[in-house]
Amino acid sequence: MNLMLQIWAGYARLTRRWPGFAAIIPFIPVLALWTAVSEAGLFPRAFFPGPADVLRAFVTLTYKGILPDYLQDSLIRLATGAAVGMALGIPLGILIGTSRWAHRICWPVLLFFQAIGDIAWLPILLIWFGFGLTTMTFVIVYTVLFPVVLNTVLGVGSVPRDLSRAALSLGASRARVLWEVTLPAALPNIITGLRNGLGYGWRALIAVEMIVGTSGIGFMMFDARRAGSTVEIILGMIILGLLWYIVDAWILAPLERATGQRWGLVTS
Amino acid sequence: MKTLSLRNLGKTYFDPYAGAHVTAVHDVSLDVEPGEFISVVGPSGCGKTTILNMIAGFIPYSKGDILLDGKPVHGPGPERGVVFQSFALFPWKTVLDNVGFGPKMRGVPKAERDRIAREYLALAGLSHAAHRYPNELSGGMQQRVGVVRALANNPDVLLMDEPFASVDAQTRMTLQEELTRIWQERKPTVIFITHDVPEAVFLANRVVVLSKGRVLDQIAVDLPRPRVWDELVKDDQFKQLSARVLQMVRAA
Numbered sequence: 001m002n003l004m005l006q007i008w009a010g011y012a013r014l015t016r017r018w019p020g021f022a023a024i025i026p027f028i029p030v031l032a033l034w035t036a037v038s039e040a041g042l043f044p045r046a047f048f049p050g051p052a053d054v055l056r057a058f059v060t061l062t063y064k065g066i067l068p069d070y071l072q073d074s075l076i077r078l079a080t081g082a083a084v085g086m087a088l089g090i091p092l093g094i095l096i097g098t099s100r101w102a103h104r105i106c107w108p109v110l111l112f113f114q115a116i117g118d119i120a121w122l123p124i125l126l127i128w129f130g131f132g133l134t135t136m137t138f139v140i141v142y143t144v145l146f147p148v149v150l151n152t153v154l155g156v157g158s159v160p161r162d163l164s165r166a167a168l169s170l171g172a173s174r175a176r177v178l179w180e181v182t183l184p185a186a187l188p189n190i191i192t193g194l195r196n197g198l199g200y201g202w203r204a205l206i207a208v209e210m211i212v213g214t215s216g217i218g219f220m221m222f223d224a225r226r227a228g229s230t231v232e233i234i235l236g237m238i239i240l241g242l243l244w245y246i247v248d249a250w251i252l253a254p255l256e257r258a259t260g261q262r263w264g265l266v267t268s
Numbered sequence: 269m270k271t272l273s274l275r276n277l278g279k280t281y282f283d284p285y286a287g288a289h290v291t292a293v294h295d296v297s298l299d300v301e302p303g304e305f306i307s308v309v310g311p312s313g314c315g316k317t318t319i320l321n322m323i324a325g326f327i328p329y330s331k332g333d334i335l336l337d338g339k340p341v342h343g344p345g346p347e348r349g350v351v352f353q354s355f356a357l358f359p360w361k362t363v364l365d366n367v368g369f370g371p372k373m374r375g376v377p378k379a380e381r382d383r384i385a386r387e388y389l390a391l392a393g394l395s396h397a398a399h400r401y402p403n404e405l406s407g408g409m410q411q412r413v414g415v416v417r418a419l420a421n422n423p424d425v426l427l428m429d430e431p432f433a434s435v436d437a438q439t440r441m442t443l444q445e446e447l448t449r450i451w452q453e454r455k456p457t458v459i460f461i462t463h464d465v466p467e468a469v470f471l472a473n474r475v476v477v478l479s480k481g482r483v484l485d486q487i488a489v490d491l492p493r494p495r496v497w498d499e500l501v502k503d504d505q506f507k508q509l510s511a512r513v514l515q516m517v518r519a520a
Binding site for chain 1: 324325326343344345346348349350352354356357358359360369370373374417418421
């Protein structure tokens, strides 16, 4: 009993000092199970590699420079798509959120196109733009766009009426109200939209890279299938999860907290 | 400072749920002199908030005129400052930036508007809270910020819509005393909406009693200032005035 308490206290101290540990510890049993299954030899090694094999592949591919290059390609595509998606989505969301007419006209169209998933666009995109960057960017932008627009509309719609009124009666013009009140009030929602959008976009990107790709993590994984290299496929999967964890937990979630919670807009 | 006049003001709107036109304000005429403190009381549904929203320019009026120094007003404007029941502070701005918002909209440079904001924060005893965010303050402190934010913009008329309704009873008394003190120092023209009769009498020079969208009566309050609750609760004149107004409101 005493020992358990000591372990718990040790864990609490450790994770307070390095919060990253709290995220790593739950993976220890997963890794142990994986090692046990692969070491037990239930499946052929080439079919079901162990953590050590994957780590070795990681070192080799990094050393050769393939992995860093592909990773860079994927991240740049995601960043480009996200930037364009936000540049289109935030103004569109504000327009739909503030204008009743824009809402009436755009909302049904928006919902219609939201239903046509990103991948469902691929056949026609491949005919129009071929196997290239345009097709990939289109899909990412498309995926990022909807969560950003919908959450921006939600955010703009939930701006307390008295806040806009207060700004107007303090001498703000309509344009200033948009900049000084509507945008900051909607910001936590916009960031939530971005967070969702990037999450979907990251998944869509990998799918598109598999089909369209000439490089990127998705391409690496699909290419490894041709060579029957399970090690590289699993490595790709791990990288996807890891990278998203880093982006979401270390960048997006703190950003969301920094805006919403500090202002008391989100009750934590 | 300018005179505010309401001339046969009326508000009728269409209620789609009732399927009929509803008249919230029938016919209200009222003149407010510069530096006057007017309380408007009445039972709920008497149209007092509607009148304030029309003066503030948040909603259009259906008939009559609202004149500020003889000129009709339409839409919100900085010459009519508003203090809201919901405080309506900008949560992403510090207290200092909230109070400096009006001057910022006028294009006052940063250093100057900070100076103005600090002056007004000192007036409300809030100098220590300048760099805090609204959600870090108590309700009473938030509304103090709300009041000085409106004052810092030097409005011709200060419109207050049940501003102390959502703070606790003790804080409310303190805020009322502070408001009378600030009013004496700065002499802004105030229209104060409330359903709390003692509050209305305590604060005002003149109490306007509304009923069903009409002015029922106006009562002059010439109690001496500064007004302090400890003294006024024992004051016969205050008690008589309050009783008289209360009777009118309840009969309304």
